[in-house]
Amino acid sequence: MKNKTGIKIAALALLLLPLSLKAQGPTSPEEVEKKMMEAIDAQVQKLTDLLDLEYWQVFYVDSTLNHDYHALNDEFAELQKAKVSNPSVAQAVSDKWMERIDSSFMRYFTPEQWEKYTKSIARRERAERAKRRGEVEKPRRGSDKGARKKK
Numbered sequence: 028m029k030n031k032t033g034i035k036i037a038a039l040a041l042l043l044l045p046l047s048l049k050a051q052g053p054t055s056p057e058e059v060e061k062k063m064m065e066a067i068d069a070q071v072q073k074l075t076d077l078l079d080l081e082y083w084q085v086f087y088v089d090s091t092l093n094h095d096y097h098a099l100n101d102e103f104a105e106l107q108k109a110k111v112s113n114p115s116v117a118q119a120v121s122d123k124w125m126e127r128i129d130s131s132f133m134r135y136f137t138p139e140q141w142e143k144y145t146k147s148i149a150r151r152e153r154a155e156r157a158k159r160r161g162e163v164e165k166p167r168r169g170s171d172k173g174a175r176k177k178k
Contacts, residue, residue, distance in 0.1 A: 063100065067092045077147060078140040091131040099124040122159060125152065 071089045074080060080088065102120050111117075133141055 059100075063096060064093075067096060074144075078136065078143055080140070084135050084140075087135045088132065091128060091135075095124050095128050095131075118159065 067089070070092060071085060074088055075085050078084075099121065102124070103117065106117060106120065132144060136144060
């Protein structure tokens with residue numbers, strides 16, 4: 028249970044890293060990059076330990092997080108440069124990149140790993156993103172919750 032909480036905290040910290048670094052005031056691009064890489068490495072290690080990832084899965088998880096978190100950071104920088112102050116715009120950008128990460132992970136993980144990932148890390152975040160989009164979270168495979176009964 029402690030490991031699950033740690034992973035959730037690490038994922039949230041990684042998501043908020045670009046914003047918190049900018050809020051701290053002037054930092055060099057090298058410092059920002061170093062902190063981002065440390066956070067990504069920690070997240071990769073936590074996922075590796077939790078899901079018992081194969082070496083090739085570790086490579087893809089690391090590549091996905093590196094690409095997508097840098098792209099997220101770049102998009103946040105563009106919003107800041109454009110002086111966009113609407114929090115819902117930043118949330119939409121964040122949701123877009125988190126969905127892309129989840130989509131990538133779904134391709135790399137086995138069904139058992141994906142289920143463990145969603146149960147321990149992503150279920151609440153995915154449900155919150157779906158709610159913000161006005162969607163209803165789809166029931167899990169094999170679950171008859173939410174299924175209509177035929178008359």
